[in-house]
Amino acid sequence: MAEPAVTDADKTITTTTLPSLNIDELSIDENKKPPKLLDDPEDSNIQAVSSDDTPYTSAATFEELNLSAELLKGLYVEMKFQKPSKIQAISLPMILNPPHRDLIAQAHNGSGKTTCFVLGMLSRVDPSTQATQALCICPTRELAIQNTEVLRKMGKHTGISSHCAVPTDSRDSIPIQKGEKIKAQVVIGTPGTIKKWISFKKLEVTKLTILVFDEADQMLAEDGFKDDSLRIMKEIEKSNSSCQVLLFSATFNDIVKNFVERTVKKDHNKLFVKKEELSLDAVKQYKVQCTDELSKIEVIKDYIFELGENVGQTIIFVRTRQSAKMLHKSLVNMGYEVTSIQGAPDHEERDKIVKEFRDGLTQVLISTDVLARGFDQQQVNLVINYDLPIKHTAEYTREFEPDYEVYLHRVGRAGRFGRKGAVFNLIHDEKDERLMSKIENHFGTRVSEVREKSVEDYKAALKEAGLLQAYSELNR
DNA sequence: AAAAAAT
Structure with a gap:
């Protein structure tokens, strides 16, 4: 097997040989049963570059991450996870530990990125503060709903509140000015709705500690949601310059990659995968x-x-x-x-x-x-x-x-x-x-x-x- | 020559 060329950074986390995928144990017909022996999916060739000398040790277990007992219960009992996938092992220490630098993270499809930022949001929220502290923006209604469901499942025992900010059918929508302000500690939604809610003060962003863009390359692409995303980012930055920004996607083409690196704070961390390594072998x-x-x-x-x-x-x-x-x-x-x-x-x-x-x-x-x-x-x-x-x-x-x-x-x-x-x-x-x-x-x-x-x-x-x-x- | 959100 060819050795991945990982030369461009001294803090590169090099590929270790993965335990081989036990895919043969996976039975396709067992529809609902979670396959037990699926191991790390193929995000073996992630290159990690940390912005300074902050040492990050990749997490072999969820215990190492200092998560609350309630969150661990969510991971093991609700999600039925056993141990972090590769992207989780590498990115979670960067997300969860001070100094909470911004992170651009690329990893393969289906490798568990959602868990990374959902855990990030859940563990950065102070449960005793009744204000929105985490915000996640997604390109489609379906994805926002899906991510909200994952967060609720994973955070079931934490008591953290969440709200999904997607458009409702107009006939049963209440005028924003009359509606209640959002108190949920985590808000996940689509750009238009979030932008609208912020501008009408239905959504307060002054207490945000973490801002996530799912499918970040699309969210920041010229022909995607770039304008909306930048406006939301700036609005948050005004009141809250220390808010941690996470950008996740399986894809970052060179143009977007170059742009997003200038969008986040200079001392951000980043994880990338070469495009030749990005196809799923399975x-x-x-x-x-x-x-x-x-x-x-x-x-x-x-x-x-x-x-x-x-x-x-x-x-x-x-x-x-x-x-x-x-x-x-x-x-x-x-x-x-x-x-x-x-x-x-x-x-x-x-x-x-x-x-x-x-x-x-x-x-x-x-x-x-x-x-x-x-x-x-x-x-x-x-x-x-x-x-x-x-x-x-x-x-x-x-x-x-x-x-x-x-x-x-x-x-x-x-x-x-x-x-x-x-x-x-x-x-x-x-x-x-x-x-x-x-x-x-x-x-x-x-x-x-x-x-x-x-x-x-x-x-x-x-x-x-x-x-x-x-x-x-x-x-x- | 498109799809996504949403005004």
């Missing part, structure tokens, strides 16, 4: 050459659905709201039970679709990139890219450019915390071909081809991905 990637747009649907129903039935849940990603509707309709017309989600502002409907999927009532979910990032559903073993994500910023090039970050995040919906998974990229013209090979080059991964109409190929692929044992046993 999730196998495939491409299928489809003769035309229509045959993509055939491939989905005739091969992937037929074989995929026993391999867990599936998310099909599409590029536009329109194609989400279109694909949903076609598959339903053919008698398949699928649901779809996109960002059109029917919040209640979105919540319902997600809940049904989480409860396992639906097996296949069609989604726009609203769920590309962060969505954590461990039963998802199969991701289908109905079309590949494209960047829309490069006006100066005539060539289509894949959105590498979104691609990686989509793939990361499978293979949560080291689980096995497979991705099928449906491609049908030269443009797709080029996008695909650019993605392969970018991440240094190999995407093997599955022939459009070969059941054997699909079977072999799912088998190689480790998803088909259950199926083959059923057919024995």
Whole structure:
């Protein structure tokens, strides 16, 4: 195995050989049971750079972190965690111990980043102070809700209060001026709502000790939520310059990386992963050459659905709201039970679709990139890219450019915390071909081809991905 | 040529 080149910092935490993943012990069919023997997911090659001589010892156990008994109970009893994952072991000492420096942290999809900042928030809140002391901002409604749920579960025994700041459907919303001020000690939400609440003084930020941006590269990207995020940051800085800022994501492209480093305080700590090390080895990637747009649907129903039935849940990603509707309709017309989600502002409907999927009532979910990032559903073993994500910023090039970050995040919906998974990229013209090979080059991964109409190929692929044992046993 | 939030 190649030794990761870790030279650019004296305080680099070098890769130690991980105990090999006991993935074989993971049984895909045991839907709800948390797999016992999953060990560290693949965030082995994180490079840590601390800003000065503050020595940070990575934490082998949660006990070493001086967490309250209530929080430990949350980790062991509610979350059923045993020990910190790699990113948790490295980042938690930096987050929890004085001098509480800002932190930019990159780690693989599904490696446990949420736990890092949720623990950070929960342990920095003074339970006896009834004011908002921790704030977390997320790019989508779904992610804000999910993070709030994680925080409530993990913090169940702490008595710390929380509030999820996402838009409600307008008919049952109360005018802000009339509404109550937020007293919750932790607030998690989306940028628009948080910005609004701060400006109407519904949300006070003067007592904040910790500010988190989840999916921070998107939150601070030019074509993302940069303006909102910066305004919120400045507003907080005005009253509270010592507030610790945490930026978490699985992806930071060079442009955003450069910018975010200038956004936080100079003496911040940072953890990064090389892009070639960022793909999840446990999730196998495939491409299928489809003769035309229509045959993509055939491939989905005739091969992937037929074989995929026993391999867990599936998310099909599409590029536009329109194609989400279109694909949903076609598959339903053919008698398949699928649901779809996109960002059109029917919040209640979105919540319902997600809940049904989480409860396992639906097996296949069609989604726009609203769920590309962060969505954590461990039963998802199969991701289908109905079309590949494209960047829309490069006006100066005539060539289509894949959105590498979104691609990686989509793939990361499978293979949560080291689980096995497979991705099928449906491609049908030269443009797709080029996008695909650019993605392969970018991440240094190999995407093997599955022939459009070969059941054997699909079977072999799912088998190689480790998803088909259950199926083959059923057919024995 | 898009999606996300939200005014």
